[in-house]
Amino acid sequence: MPRSEARVATDRPHRYAKQLASHLGRRIRTSWDEDSGEGSLLFPNEGKGSLTATEGALLLTLETESEHLELLESVVGSHLVRFGGKLVVEWTRDGGAPGTTQRTETD
Numbered sequence: 472m473p474r475s476e477a478r479v480a481t482d483r484p485h486r487y488a489k490q491l492a493s494h495l496g497r498r499i500r501t502s503w504d505e506d507s508g509e510g511s512l513l514f515p516n517e518g519k520g521s522l523t524a525t526e527g528a529l530l531l532t533l534e535t536e537s538e539h540l541e542l543l544e545s546v547v548g549s550h551l552v553r554f555g556g557k558l559v560v561e562w563t564r565d566g567g568a569p570g571t572t573q574r575t576e577t578d
Contacts, residue, residue: 473540475562475570477531477548481555484508484524490554491547492522518543531560540564541571548573 481487485508492503492510503510503522512520518535520543529551533543548560552573562570 472534473537473565475533475540475544475564477544477560477562477570479529479531479551479555479558479560480527481529481558482527483555484527484529487551487555487558488522488524488529491551494550494554495547512547514539514543520547533562544571545573 485505488510489503489505492501492512495501495512499515500513501510508524510522512522514535516535516539518533518539520531520533523530531547533540533547535543544562548562548571551560552558552575557575560573562572564570
């Protein structure tokens with residue numbers, strides 16, 4: 472399945488991952504384990520994702536059919552940016568191809 476990844480620089484990766492899993496959990500199946508700093512996202516279109524909190528960054532991965540990849544990048548990235556204010560989510564697809572980018576709109 473096609474894959475997309477983003478490394479989001481933040482000093483609060485655990486907080487944002489937990490918040491993202493909780494928020495998206497209203498519509499999809501999610502999990503978050505605070506001890507391991509890892510979580511999962513299961514989308515209705517058979518797509519899946521992972522959340523991994525590391526020192527100074529939140530790592531995101533998505534796997535789905537190619538026709539759904541842009542939508543899932545946008546959904547996950549835009550929700551995360553809303554929580555994190557100045558976060559930038561820049562996706563990279565298989566083979567290094569650029570995906571979408573989400574960031575806070577500035578006035």
